Amino acid sequence: MRRFSAVSLLLDVVDMRIMASQPHYGGYTHTNNNQERLTYAADLQYP
Amino acid sequence: MLQIYNTLKNQKETFIPIEPGKVRMYVCGMTVYDYCHVGHARVLVVFDVIARYLRESGYELTYVRNITDIDDKIINRARENGESFGALTSRFIEAMREDAAALGVLPPDMEPCATTSMAQIITMIEALITKGYAYAGDNGDVYYDVSRFETYGQLSGKRTEELRAGERVGVDSAKDDPLDFVLWKAAKPDEPSWASPWGSGRPGWHIECSAMSTDCLGNHFDIHGGGLDLQFPHHENEIAQSEAATGCQFVNYWIHNGFVQINEEKMSKSLGNFFTLREVMKTYAPEVIRYFILASHYRSPLNYADQNLDGAKLALERFYTALRGVDAAVVSDGGAYQARFRAAMDDDFNTPEALAVLFEMTTALNRAKAEKNGALASALAGNLRYLGEVIGLLQGDADLFLKGDAGADGVSDEQIETLIQQRIDAKQAKQWGDADRIRDELLAQGVIVEDSAAGSRWRRG
Numbered sequence: 001m002r003r004f005s006a007v008s009l010l011l012d013v014v015d016m017r018i019m020a021s022q023p024h025y026g027g028y029t030h031t032n033n034n035q036e037r038l039t040y041a042a043d044l045q046y047p
Numbered sequence: 048m049l050q051i052y053n054t055l056k057n058q059k060e061t062f063i064p065i066e067p068g069k070v071r072m073y074v075c076g077m078t079v080y081d082y083c084h085v086g087h088a089r090v091l092v093v094f095d096v097i098a099r100y101l102r103e104s105g106y107e108l109t110y111v112r113n114i115t116d117i118d119d120k121i122i123n124r125a126r127e128n129g130e131s132f133g134a135l136t137s138r139f140i141e142a143m144r145e146d147a148a149a150l151g152v153l154p155p156d157m158e159p160c161a162t163t164s165m166a167q168i169i170t171m172i173e174a175l176i177t178k179g180y181a182y183a184g185d186n187g188d189v190y191y192d193v194s195r196f197e198t199y200g201q202l203s204g205k206r207t208e209e210l211r212a213g214e215r216v217g218v219d220s221a222k223d224d225p226l227d228f229v230l231w232k233a234a235k236p237d238e239p240s241w242a243s244p245w246g247s248g249r250p251g252w253h254i255e256c257s258a259m260s261t262d263c264l265g266n267h268f269d270i271h272g273g274g275l276d277l278q279f280p281h282h283e284n285e286i287a288q289s290e291a292a293t294g295c296q297f298v299n300y301w302i303h304n305g306f307v308q309i310n311e312e313k314m315s316k317s318l319g320n321f322f323t324l325r326e327v328m329k330t331y332a333p334e335v336i337r338y339f340i341l342a343s344h345y346r347s348p349l350n351y352a353d354q355n356l357d358g359a360k361l362a363l364e365r366f367y368t369a370l371r372g373v374d375a376a377v378v379s380d381g382g383a384y385q386a387r388f389r390a391a392m393d394d395d396f397n398t399p400e401a402l403a404v405l406f407e408m409t410t411a412l413n414r415a416k417a418e419k420n421g422a423l424a425s426a427l428a429g430n431l432r433y434l435g436e437v438i439g440l441l442q443g444d445a446d447l448f449l450k451g452d453a454g455a456d457g458v459s460d461e462q463i464e465t466l467i468q469q470r471i472d473a474k475q476a477k478q479w480g481d482a483d484r485i486r487d488e489l490l491a492q493g494v495i496v497e498d499s500a501a502g503s504r505w506r507r508g
Contacts, residue, residue, distance in 0.1 A: 009410045012362055016342065016403035024346035025275065025305055034204030038279050
């Protein structure tokens with residue numbers, strides 16, 4: 001059962017580290033510019 | 048030390064509560080006219096984790112999440128349905144609480160509703176009028192005078208002159224300035240209304256949260272949260288109202304969770320890619336949805352796609368497979384794993400990094416089980432459950448989770464147990480061909496049989 005092997009758990013760790021390094025608004029690699037964030041917010045149409 | 052990304056300052060800051068050891072937090076809750084969607088689920092889960100972690104860190108937390116139970120959408124939906132607005136909102140408040148509970152979201156300490164906070168709302172509007180920050184229009188509405196609040200735009204970074212030039216702000220002849228926003232709406236025929244010094248009417252959306260939050264938590268409190276879509280204008284207007292009315296700073300830390308996208312596209316009714324939580328829960332267990340939400344940092348976009356939900360299910364299966372059959376009653380100090388888990392959570396609630404630590408623990412747990420080191424396995428399982436609880440995961444029965452639900456067309460638990468017993472009987476009679484056939488039959492129906500020294504166990508794959 002490959003997916004329950006130690007290798008797959010190691011891949012889960014890597015996946016989570018990748019998720020943790022994904023662009024966040026306001027930090028890391030993503031925009032820290034409020035105007036850009038809000039333009040995106042205004043385009044969303046949550047009912 | 049806990050670091051929080053404060054959208055008021057656009058930077059991570061060390062969290063220092065106003066009152067040592069105590070935290071007061073307000074989060075904008077649902078407008079209850081429909082079932083919760085995936086975007087609502089993210090708000091519920093993200094702030095539940097923040098609340099859990101603040102308590103785990105030793106703070107005495109007062110968590111308030113309001114309910115908006117009167118607004119245009121509610122009135123319109125009740126009218127479409129031919130029912131009273133109260134009947135509509137009661138039904139969806141109950142549904143929201145059921146959905147939140149299914150996701151493992153703990154109830155907030157206080158859950159004020161707009162309709163039961165009218166006295167506080169009217170008092171705040173009166174204060175704003177008295178201080179010259181609000182005025183009654185000639186149409187009976189009461190407006191907030193944005194030009195009077197010098198620091199308007201501090202949260203969103205918007206400047207009033209740019210807003211004035213923008214097309215998004217509609218011009219209303221009763222307003223002195225197109226930027227002014229409504230605090231009290233005069234009653235219209237056949238709409239619910241409440242008595243006020245300005246005649247019958249109902250509150251605007253923004254003033255509800257200012258009044259409810261300050262009523263529950265005081266004029267100045269620690270954390271205000273909500274979705275990023277609320278940062279402007281809702282939260283900007285809340286600051287303007289509250290600080291003008293009370294004369295003091297409203298909130299120290301503003302926390303906004305990112306958006307939910309569907310297959311990399313924005314989620315919207317017009318695109319038809321809109322899912323209620325109840326629809327998603329027909330396919331995926333609530334804990335899978337919770338894991339999926341927490342596998343992204345709360346400030347990252349969350350991309351809803353079936354493959355991501357499937358991945359979340361597999362990840363939880365790996366945790367529960369490791370936990371299955373291990374006594375998790377022992378919780379030691381957790382050593383380095385707990386320290387790293389806390390370091391991740393202290394870094395602006397970095398749940399994916401915290402989950403990475405839990406996966407490392409799971410690897411160690413599997414190794415301990417393989418080496419038949421029961422004491423170590425038990426200690427690791429105990430700590431895994433303990434840290435899982437901090438983010439509201441891994442509290443279920445491992446066997447039940449792995450067996451899953453049969454689904455509409457699937458083979459039932461009873462049918463599986465019968466086939467498993469037949470396979471055991473075949474093996475005891477040394478009818479290996481029959482035993483293999485039964486195993487393959489089960490596998491074809493998505494049921495995986497695992498043999499061990501302790502006997503045969505099964506799970507739905």
